[in-house]
Amino acid sequence: MVGPSENPExxxxLESLRCGELLSGTVTAIERFGVFVALDDGPDHPVFPGVGFITIPELSWRRFEAASDVVHAGQRVSCEFLQFDTWNAEARLSMRATQPDPFQAFADHTAVGQELQGQVTKLLRFGVFVQVADGIEGLVHLRELTWPPVEAPEDIFQVGDEVTVVVTEIDRERRRLSLSRRQVSPALQ
Incomplete structure (x- = not known):
């Protein structure tokens, strides 16, 4: 696309940047596939509205619907440099790398077997997601919803329902939390 001979500056x-380096800039465009950033110390890009690019997953640790829920055009941002994308001649950046991971902090203070209060956020054919802390959701698999098992979560729950759940697994590497309704003490169900 843009080779070294066409744009040596x-x-x-881009070749001078190092993985983990902190960079600052201004959001110039928000697309469905990511966000362009004009870097303070970088040159202009000949094709894109910024030499820096943040993919959707690298915007935030928290779940969101659209990039515009996290940033807006003209916003100043601080990012970590991930890699030089030689195909697009751009700096791949991460905003979330500059923020503490809320899942790890949650996992530090939560144990398997612990009972938590939460709110149902999503119903799926295989279970329900329950938010148990700010930005922390876990899955209650269909087989862990009730005894005897139900065929469809919507037969019992609605989005917004307050529920008590038990932590059955905390997977730090994959950032996944498994929960159960079946294992909750009968007095709390």
Whole structure:
């Protein structure tokens, strides 16, 4: 697309960046596939509205519907440099890398077997998601909803229902929380 011979200044800048380096800039465009950032110390990009690019997953640790829920055009941002994307001649960036992971902090203070209060956020054919802390959701699999098992979560729950759940697994690496309604003490159900 944009090779080193067509734009030596851009390539020299991108090659000078190191993984983990903190960079700042301004959001120039929000697309469905990510966010373009004009970096403070970087040159202009000949094709894109910024030499920096943040993919959707790298915007935030928290779940969100659209990139515009996290950033807006003209916003100043601080990002960590991930890699030089030589195909697009851009700096791949991460905003979430500059923020503590709320899941890890939650896992530090939560144990398997612990009972938590939460709110049903999503009903799926295989179970329900329950938010148990700010930005922390876990899955109650269909087989862990009730005894005897039900065929459809919507037969028992609605989005917004307050429920008590038991932590059955905390997977730090995959950032997944497994929960159960069946294992809750009968007095709390």
């Amino acid at each position: 851009l390539w020299a800048f």
